[in-house]
Structures are given as structure tokens and as C-alpha cells.
Amino acid sequence: MGLIGEKIDSIKSIQIRQLLTQAISLGMIVTSALIIWKALMCVTGSESPVVVVLSESMEPGFKRDPIRAGEIVVFNIVGRDIPIVHRVIKVHERENTGEVDVLTKGDKNLDDDRLLYAKGQLWLHRHHIMGRAVGFLPYVGWVTIIMTEKPIIKYILIGALGLLVIKSKD
């Protein structure tokens, strides 16, 4: 009797321990991802450090960096949900306020972006611009594009990751 009682106790304590370990592992994975994301935000000084598609915020990530011709900028147009990543071809910067009128164009497009701007809008201003592109990571964007266009895949991935962690502990 005593032996069975001991066996049951030991099984219970192992199960609790396993459960706790699994929960902690899962938590570690989630928080690591969060840490990397926040660190990127810190390092780049931008609300959306890795942009393939939208961020809700309209605030520019950089406030005092001047915008110059030739730079590739990420901007939002009122009424469109996806930001556009194009090159600046014209800049007119005000002497007194430092405010700036910017015109952009996709390198390969024939026309400038005025067709894309809101009705009657001829120029972009600082508050439209969310950041500038500084480099390329080939193919990485596809992951985000797929996850945005078919959000099911996001849930499947997270579910699979969770399953993997739980299964690996036996």
C-alpha cells in the first residue's frame, strides 16, 4: 500500500515538474522573440525596424535626420493601408521651419508617385515618412508577406512551435 502511494506521489511530482518545464520553455521562446524585436526597435530607432508591410503608427521613427534626394523612404498615404517604399527624387526644405516637401518615385516606374498620393496631394511631408531603407536581406520578406496574406499560416506556425516544445520534453 505504502509503495503504491509512493509511486503515485512520485508520478504526480514528475508530471508537475514536466508541466512547469514545458511552460517555462514556451515562455522562453516567446520572450526571446519579443526581446529581439524590441532590441531592433532600440538599435534602429524606428517603430517598425523590419518593414515589409504595415505598422499602425504614423509617427516618424527619426525626428531630426534630414531627408535628402536619393534616399529610399518608407511612407504612408492617407487611405492606403500598405506603406510604400520608394526613392526620393525631389526635396524642397524650408529655411525657417525645416519642414520639407518630398516627391518620390519607384526606380523602375515611368511616372513619379503623385498618382499614388491622396487626392490633391502633391508632396510628402515628414509626418508621412516612417523610416528609410538601409540594406537588403534577400527573400526574408516572403515570410512576412505570406503570414500577412494568409494569417492561418501564422497560427499554424505558432501552434507547431508550441507542439514541438511540448513533445520534446518526453
Next chain:
Amino acid sequence: MHSFGYRANALLTFSLTALAFICAIASFSDNFSNQNPSAEIQIVNINRFKKQSYGNDEVSLTLDITADLQSLFTWNTKQVFAFVAAEYETPKNSLNQVSLWDAIIPDKEHAKFRVQTSNKYRFIDQGHNLRGKEFNLTLHWHVMPKTGKMFADKIVMPGYSLPDAYK
């Protein structure tokens, strides 16, 4: 510990980390290239110079652009985006940059060129400050890498000016 899923996960993580590392050193290697681009621009003709109905000045001109950007190409270069901008100051604007011409240079062979062209994009001022205006013509280049950090630089050529009267 030895399940397929666990191994697949480990393999994926490792390959992504390795790829990221390779991308970083590929990009870093671009810092060691020796670059000496050169360029010369001449204004062949001022075709039109007038004040629009809205009151803004507009200029149409023909440029002769000679450049050698071959030394910008490294093994990690996808293409070079080059453009010529007119840069000048007005009482209201501390800086005006107007792109007049640009080109995508896909490889080293195309990087040494001479082109005579009228301005691709309209040179319109915010106001009517262009008569007798002195401006710089700057050749900018943006090197787009196959992977990693983009870098850009320019050659500023001062001393150009527009006629004192409309044409």
C-alpha cells in the same frame, strides 16, 4: 531529443543563423573595396526657361554626362542607381534638390558611360527664383548590394547657372 521534429527545428535554426552570418560578412567585405569614381557634366543647352501659369519657374535643359563608376562594383553588388540632381538655395527654401536624370546600372560593363539627354524629370522651382540662379549639379550613386548594407556617395560639381532672363 532525437525526434524528427526536434532535429528539423535545430537544422532550420542553424541554417538561418549561418545564412545571417554569411550575409553579414558579405556586406562587411564591401567596406574594403577601393573606390574612385569620376564624373563630368556639361550643360549643352537651355531649351526652355519660363514661368508657368501657377507662377513657378520651369527649366528644360540638355545635359552631357560622362561618368566612370566601374570601381563601385564589388562581388556583392546587385546594381548601382545613379542620378544627377540640381541643388540650389532660394530665400524661402534652404535646400532644393531636383533630380534631372537617373539610371539603373546593372553591371560593371555599363558603368562607364557618356549620355546626352534632356532632363527626365521636370525642373520646377517653388516660386520664381531661377533667373540667374547658381546651382550645383551633383552626381549621386546608391550601391544596392546583393545582400546587406546599401551605401551611397556623390560628386558635387558647383558653378552652373541659369540665364538672367526667360527664354
